[in-house]
Amino acid sequence: MLAKHAFYYFISHGLPALISFASIAIFTRLLTPEEYGIYALIFAIAGLINAVVFEWLKFSLIRYYPKYKDDSNFLETVKISFLGLVLTSTVVGLIFYLTFEQLSFAYLVLCLVLSWSQSWYGIHLSLLRAQLNPKSYGYLSFSRVALGLALSTSLILVGLNEVGLLIGMIAAFWLTLLVPTLKVWKVRPNVTHLDHNMLKGFVKYGFPLTITFLLTVVIHNSDRLIIEYLMTTSDTGVYSVTYDLTQQTIYTFMMVINLAAFPIAIKALEEKGEEAAYGQVKKNTSLIFLISIPAALGVMILSSNFVHLFLGAEFREQAMMLIPYIAIAAVLRGFKIYCVDIVFHLKQESSLQVIPVVGAAIVNIGLNFLFIPVYGIEGAAIATLVAYALAIVMSWIIVHVKINPLPFPTGDFFKIVLATLIMGLVIWPLRHEVGVATFIYQVGMGAVVYGISIIVVNALGVRGVLKQVYVSKIKGRFHA
Template sequence: MLSKHAAAYLLSHGVPSLIGFLSIAVYTNLLSPAQYGAYALIFAIATVMNSVVFEWLRLSLLRFYPKYGETPQVIETIKISFIGIMIITAILAVFTLVFFGNEQISPLFMGFVLLLSWSQSWNSMNLSLARAELKPMKYGVIAFTRALLGFIFGTSLIYFGFGEHGLLLGIIFGFWCAIFFPTFKTWKFKLDFKEFDKSMIKEFARYGTPLTLTLLLSVIIHNSDRLIIEYLLTTSDTGIYSVTYDLTEQSVFTLMMIINLAAFPIAMRMMEDKGEAAAYEQVKKNISLLFFIAMPAAGGFIVLAPNIADLLLGEAFRSDALQLIPFIVVGALLKGFKLYCVDIMFHLKKKTALQIIPVVVAAVVNVILNFLLIPLMGIEGAAIATVVAYLIAVVSAWILVHYQIDPIPFPIADFMKILLSTLVMVSTLWWIRDLLGLVMIIVQVITGVLVYILAALLFNTMSIRQLVLKQIKAKN
């Protein structure tokens, strides 16, 4: 089931990710670093808002849907709560403008933050519902529609002279085009307060409230560097750093997220239906598949960074991006491992409050290191700070899980085989890393994939030889 659903999510999320790659190439050629920085700043603040006020509700839907199903109580409780949070954030935004408004924190700025935050959050709610229903194709339609229309509208508005504001409007419009039909079909455009379940929202709050702080601190690790760069350096530096981060996470972390989109609901169902032992065995399989996909992607992205930057980034962004990419790739790999391999143990055992400790430590370290390293090393210092923070988060979370829950069912043998296969691939690609151009990136990627598969077959990673022989026999 895992491989089938992962393949479906690879298609349904992979295509939007390809659009994301294309959009970065277009935006960095149409926008200046300062304009991209202004866009990235609004995006970062909206993301922080999502983590603080909306994500607990989305994660609760994903966790408890296998228990309750699509009942009127679930739908109305989630919907009414979401609208209530929207009203509260709008009131807080007005107070912010009244007491702290200035040239930068303007009504236009705050309006974009609110609209983007609401749009992102409701889109994520619909995607989470599709995941909980184990419907990857539904997920794919929403994700693809949002990515494609957001890119088309955003690019068009930039072209007609609206700059970063046009990009934001296009992205917001893309969100609502994608979720209009799911909203109408599943959530309806009316409110039924009689179906609002207070006991259910209390259960959601007990599960999700600790996650709110955890997610906020995770977002601080992810986004504080951009805000601190904006404060200590320039908006152009923010733009260069942000676009490099966006480009890199469209690769390694997105691949890990795709695997988790399929893996997490299956592990939850195993826990509900078959118990702890079956769920832990599923987690072990999930971790193997995550590394099998992500580790070669990370190695390939680092070694082929010159050609990737040359093809996908505007000239004003390239030289700095080459210095940042290796650090950001490692950070993305560590982030994905923590979120999708370590933290799943907290979710399985419903001990999400324990997640707070590692991210508190990591967030504090990240902020301190940003203020220390950025003045000394520029935006490269921010990337180093992020890697150190994620490493601390992984180690501390692993120790906490081991002693407070259970040892993580880590696939040591498969991990070593995946590492060896990746090293063989990277060693091969190193000889052709300096060849530039679209044709060469195709040749490099195909070469890397073939060498990695052959190495995996040689080392029998994840029992791949038996799987191949089984498929051959089935066809014969």
């Protein structure tokens, strides 16, 4: 089931990821670093609003769907809670606007509406994940990204620049969500179906996650705000687009595995117990390493061609400098969220997640203020890498002491690292070559060498899997 669902999620995220790469290539050629920097700041603030106000509801939906899926009050409670949070964030936003005169009302509205759009989109995708419905998930993801590219590009070309980019993204969210919202969630909320006991369970489980996710977003986004404060909007734009491009390349693969794997781990816990769930987590971790480690090394080695293809000329020079730090940070971030923190979710010990993330967030902010004046935007990337490394160490210790030794696939990890190094040695001589055809050749060569190396070292018992496929599919058909 994991392989099947991971494949579907790979398709559903792989195609949107290609469109996202095209979006970055287009937007960095149509916008200046300063204009992209304004967009990045609004996006970062919307992300903070999403983390503080809405994210706990999404996590609660995934966690409790197996338990309440047959309860007619469940989805209505989620929907009414979301609407209440929209109203709350509107009131708080207006208070901020009236308190701080320098705030732009247009940018405030864009921040709020973008955060609502992201949140409702995330809630519906979470429902599809909980229902183990990757096909609908993929259709919605692809439609939103493709429509966003078309609308945003059109609005930029008519002269709306970064505002057009934001409006296009928001419109894409709601145009793709319109039919699912009407069909699944209905329009009119029915407050009589609000289950207060269910909501209390959501809050108890989700509130610590809100703090955790907020602090994770602080680690992820605070560097952009501090760069804006200490340097310029153009520097913010260069840093943001490099960060987004590199993270998206690596983190998307890790997210694909988790999208398929987390609901299966929850199902294993509910139906077979903790031992089966931990066994599933160990398999999930192996798969995440199988994809993320070679992706990170490949991006670092081929960074010259990578930025040449996907970034505008004004962004490239500094992007080359940032990519190695961000690539490593992406792997660390994914490992923490999808391999270590998963244990907190399984045991419903979400409050324990707060401790390491608080420490990492404080360190990240402090190092940003310390490093950026000395090293510029490179200092921000270093600070983020250190913060994620610290968060992993602290989380790992807490999991080991308070819950259960982390189900870490030591043997597979070293086999994957060895196969990745072999791949790196092969593509290293190609690192300075650029061009679309060259990039296809570089990636293809790396993938083939890595695949062969994985078979040779027998990571994840792949030889046994291939033998089983041969016997059941190919040899069986031949003899039939």
